[in-house]
Each structure stands twice: as structure tokens, then as C-alpha cells.
Amino acid sequence: MLYREAGQFKTRYEADMAVFPIRQDVIGIALIIAAAYILPPFLGHFVIGTVLIPFLVFSLAAMGLNLLTGYTGLLSLGTAGFMGVGAYACYKLTTLFPEVNILVWILLSGFFAAAVGVVFGLPSLRIKGFYLAVATLAAQFFLEWCFVRIPWLFNYNASGAIEVPSRALFGLPIVGPSATPLTRYYVILTIVVGLTWIASNIVHGRVGRTWMAVRDMDIAAELMGIRLLRAKLLAFAVSSYFCGVAGAVMMFLWYGGGEAKDTFSINLSFTILFMVIIGGLGSLLGAFFGAALLHLMPIFLKFGLPAMGVPLGGATAEHLTHIMTGALIIFFLIVEPHGLARLWATAKQKLRLWPFPH
Amino acid sequence: MAASGERRIGDVVLKVENISLAFGGVRALNDVSFDIRAHEIRAIIGPNGAGKSSMLNVINGFYHPQQGRITFKDIARENFGPYDAASRGIARTFQNIALFKGMSTLDNIMTGRLLKMKVPFFWQLLRYGPAMREEVEHRRFVEGIIEFLEIQAIRKVPVGRLPYGLQKRVELGRALAMEPDLLLLDEPMAGMNVEEKEDMCRFILDINDEFGTTIALIEHDMSVVMDLSDRVVVLDYGRKIADGTPEEVRSNREVIDAYLGVRH
Secondary structure: OOOOOOOOOOOOHHHHOOOOOOHHHHHHHHHHHHHHHHOHHHOOHHHHHHHHHHHHHHHHHHHHHHHHHHHOOOOOOOHHHHHHHHHHHHHHHHHHOOOOOHHHHHHHHHHHHHHHHHHHHHHHHOOOHHHHHHHHHHHHHHHHHHHHHOHHHHOOOOOOOEOOOOEEEOOEEEEOOOOOHHHHHHHHHHHHHHHHHHHHHHHHOHHHHHHHHHHHOHHHHHHOOOOHHHHHHHHHHHHHHHHHHHHHHHHHHHHOOEOHHHHOOHHHHHHHHHHHHHHOOOOHHHHHHHHHHHHHHHHHHHHHHHHOOOOOOHHHHHHHHHHHHHHHHHHHHHHOOOOHHHHHHHHHHHHHHOOOOO | OHHHOOOOOOOEEEEEEEEEEEEOOEEEEEEEEEEEEOOOEEEEEOOOOOOHHHHHHHHOOOOOOOEEEEEEOOEEEOOOOHHHHHHOOEEEEOOOOOOOOOOEHHHHHHHOOHHHOOOOHHHHHHOOOHHHHHHHHHHHHHHHHHHHOOOHHHOOOEHHHOOHHHHHHHHHHHHHOOOOOEEEEEOOOOOOOHHHHHHHHHHHHHHHHHHOOEEEEEOOOHHHHHHHOOEEEEEEOOEEEEEEOHHHHHOOHHHHHHHHOOOO
């Protein structure tokens, strides 16, 4: 009954074209963002470190891939590679120019990933679907090889790993061993909120329509005067930018260093692709849903069930988590093959009319 | 334009000269020449497989003919792609609807404005200021088309859910949003019932009348063709067999043979 748009009359096209044309949606989003900023100090370091931070990082990467796969219809398996480019670019930049703020480098490192994405996006003019996925797989393997074999990238460390230095913003350490999880969380949250806003602007405007036209019917898109190569490369660039920033954030604000060979592997590419598919192709909200389902569900099963009194121990918990996560993924895909975002949209549609059927 | 009550046929806008197109050994078009004059409705007819759709694909740059020349608005270009055709004012609809299925009616028609939207990418990121003003300006134009085609009620409906007849209408709207000088319609009335056909005929005549758009259409319904078109070109097995007013074409011996068959 509360979710009703009755009485909200739009008198200008601006109001009708708003991202959230229904007032209740605006209030809801505002509440969620407010909660995301206000509540965490009351949560423990464990929740922030293992639940919230990874969720935000995965959401950002899934959003990036969704711009490419969901909105432009180009399947990519190079996500982790592009994330790695972001992480290494950020590492090189901050060690070469330590006086520049780390936040600047995190946001700029995405452009390096974008450039690499454009190069590996070139085959997309000629090939589509699974074949393009295989071509982007080449990007994944090539980039992984670079991360291991080019010691310049990790500053010739003996460990071969990114060693995250301490960096501060206005005297407050935000990166490195001395940064608290809460600080890192707030930095990530701000980046994710900002980039989500930009992604939403892109997909609701001219560029978004261009991409969706390419996705739905490329022949007709050409006829509307869309130059396919340009549109696809722009999608690769923007998508890789988001993935690159996600990679830099992952390495600097979540992992706090580590060997990228293990981090930015093909497994990560697959995980993010599954998040996009389960969350909903062609929906920014879907990226968050997918990340929540694939990341939070195993944690809940692992720690939530014992906390509720279901006795689970060690290996059993691990196995059961895998089984139940798998089962839930299948369940959701059967209920709604278009992903959780579509399920959500249907629910909202029903709610607008509830309790009447039509 | 409509005030005069009669449409003034202008000069030749599109000239097709000696076009030959082959796919491997199959000759789709064989030395076809004809012209289209400004503000006229020009029908292209012929039995199945006569090369009508191939002709449209050549005109808007999908196929590159092995021989021949196409002159559009006094500029001859032997090979030009779909982008060139679109940017110079050629729009079209498809025989099998080629709408963007995942997008709403409004967004589909808005794609017709893409070539006219120029605000740089930076403003698109913010969706504010110039970008928003441009969106609103084109939305206003698109709303005009939505009103013209009487599809206000389905503005926000994803086109995949619309019935066939309405999809055809949305596709026409998308082509109109490009403000084309030449509109190519590939079987705009295929698969429609009588009422839908009547509506579509009315829209085609209104477009021609109110906007002065030159129209080339492929159609199988002879009564429609004879009623709507100013001149008709008839293709059979990739060759042009007749060209003229509907009356001339109707009484042409070769046309009758092509349609009814002839004893060999």
C-alpha cells in the first residue's frame, strides 16, 4: 500500500526521465545509502572486513562487466585480467609518485585498464557470443602471464607480490597496514556510490541506448547510424575502467597486498560473470544482487547457521556451503532466468497494484 | 505542405543505375536502373525472390553491388555503408521486425535521434546540464511522433511484449525519428489484418503528405500498392521488367506473366 505512485504527477520531461521516477524509490535509495554510512561503526571488524568490503568490491567489478555483457551484449572472460591491470597500474603509480594521493591513483588506474580493454576489444567487431568469450580468454591468460613474468610490474620484489605501502588522506591512513577496516570501508563505499551514479547516468542516456541497440539488433543499430566498432570499443573502455578501479580497490583496500597470480585468476573472471548472470544482465541493481548472493550466501551458511544453533563443523560446513550455494543458484535461475533484478522488478510491479491483481 | 491538397513531385533524389549484385553464383540483381523523385511514393513489387529486399539493402549500404552506381541527392557513391546512408537521410524498416526487443517503445524511437545527439561524453557521465537539455529536446520530438502514430499508451512498454501490428508501428516511428529524406519500407503491411493495414496506409499517406518524405515501399498487397503509389517498378528474377504508373504496370503483359505464370 505504501508503494504507490498515485498522486505523483509529472509535468516536465526531466521528471519523467529521472532514474527513479517514483518517489518511494528515491526515499528507499536514500535510506539505504544513509544506512551504509551510519551503521558500520556499530558492526564488528569481522563483518566489515569479510562481508561488506568484499561485497562492495565484487559489486563494482560486476557492474563493470554488466556494462559490457549485460548492456552491450559482449561476453567477456577477461574481467580478472582487467582488474589486475588496474591493481598493477595503481601500484606502479603510487610507488613512482608517492606524493600524489592514493585516491587519485586508484581512480586513474582504471584508465590503464580501459586502454588494455580497448585493445582486447578490437576482435569484437568480427566475432560475437562464445567466440568473443574465447578471444577475451586470451586477454585473461596473456595478462596473467604479464603479472608473473614482468618483474618491473611488481618493482622486482623478491616475493613477486604487490606490497601495499601506507598512504594517508589528510593524515588519516586509508591504505596499508595501519588503516582500519572502517576507514577502508568508507573509502570503498564512497568510490562505489560515485561510480554507480556515473554508470547509471551512462546507461540512461544516449550512450546506454547505443549499447542496448547494439546488443538487441546490431543490423538495425547500424542503420540508425551507430558505428558498431566505436560503440563496442567504448563499452570495452568503460567496462574495463570500472573493472580496473575494482581491481585497484581490491588490492589496496581489501587484500592489502598479495600475489596477483592467485588473485586475478580465471576463477575470479568466472565468479564475476556468474554474479552478473544471476544478478541480472542489463541491470545495475543486478550487479549488487549477484554479488550479494554469490559472496554473502556462503558466508551466511558458514557462520550464520552455527550461530543459529545448527551444529556444523570444519569440513562439513565447507562442503555443505558449496552444495547449498549451488542449489540456491539453480533455484533462483529456475524461478527467474533473467536474474534477481528481474525478480525484484516484477515484485515491485505487483506491489504497485497490491492488493488488486490488475 | 499539405495545404495545397496535392503533393508536388520534385526532382530525382535517388538514381539507381545498372546495379548488378551476385552472391557467389546467384544473381540477385541484374542491371537494374530506376529513379525516385522527391515527395513521391514509389513501390517496388515482384514475386518472391525477385530481388526487392536486396535492392533496399543496396540502397542503404548493407550490400555492395558488383556493378552500377547509386546517386543520392546529387552525390554519387559507389560503395557506402549503412552509417553513410543513415547520416545522409535514408531510414528504413525491415520485413521481419528489427526492433530493439529489450528496450521500451520510447527508447526504441529515441535511438532514431542518436545521430542528432551531439553532447560530449563528459556530460553524459553527469546526465546534467547540456546532456539533460538535449535529452529533453529530443524527447519532445519523439513525443510528437508517438502522438502522430497514436501509441501513447505503450510508451513505456518493452517492445518485445507488444503485438505484431504495434511493433510494426513502433518500427515506423523509429525510422521517422531520423527525419529521413528517403524512407524505405520493406513490406510494412505483411501479416496484418484489414484494420491494421488501413491504419498503416493512413500513416504512410500522412507521412508523405505532412512531412513531404519520399517513400519507397515493397508490398505484396496489390490493392494497397495501386492505391498508394505514384509510380511502380517491377522486378522479376533480379531484372526490372516494368516501370511506370500503377495503371501502366497493371496492364503490362510481362508483369501479368510474372505474377500469374506463363505457359512455356
